[in-house]
Amino acid sequence: MNQPKTLAWHETLELHELVALQSTFLYKLKKNVKMIQEEELRALYIISIQALERNIKELIMFYPAAPGMKDLRISEEEVFLASDLLGTAKVxxxxxxxxxxxxxxxxxxxVLTRHLVAAIKWHEQVFLYTYKKGIYPSYDLQQLLMNDLKLANAALAEDY
Structure with missing residues (x-):
């Protein structure tokens, strides 16, 4: 069987979830590792950073095969902060x-049910903000993937 030239929509969406979440985690780990004095914890952070960098680099190699890519311009910092908040609300x-x-x-x-309803409302507020700003353009897969690449590249470029 020949390899398809384009990823399927469902696998592209899974790829997006993995890259977006891991890029946000990577960015946070790189910011936090600078503050860690304890040697063993710092070593664990560095191992985690290196593992996430490998994962992201490998996964973004599939982005050119995603259905119809195009360019998008949004501030890396805004994408990171809003994506972090959206991911936190989703979790x-x-x-x-x-x-x-x-x-x-x-x-x-x-109590947990009340908290769940509040968390759902919180997620909705954050999602609507990210959608309105073009950070999470959920109905435009190409823009969504371009934002992922921007976030991933910013996280990979961050020093630690």
Whole structure:
């Protein structure tokens, strides 16, 4: 069977999620490692940084095969900060949803459910901001991928 010249839409979206999240983590790790004095923890951060750099470099090699790429210009810092906030809100929703499935105590389940609803509303606010600003153009795959590349390249270029 011949290799397709273009990635499928569903795998492109998974690629986007992996690159965007890992780029945000990489950027944060590189900023934080500068403050770490304890040798063993610093070494763990450096190992993590190197692993994420390898992952991102390998994954972005597939971006040219994504369905129809085009260029987009947005501030790297704005993309990073908004993406970090969006990723944090998304993780909060997932974590609360998982916690509820593990909860046996009714009063705790009520509190977690209330927090989950608040997290969903928070995520919506952040998503709407990122969508309006063109940082997370969820209906334009090419722009979304270009933002990923911008974020990934900024994270890879950051010194540590």
């Amino acid at each position: 909060a929703v997932r974590n609360y949803a998982i916690a509820i499935t593990e909860t046996a105590t009714p009063i705790l389940r009520e």
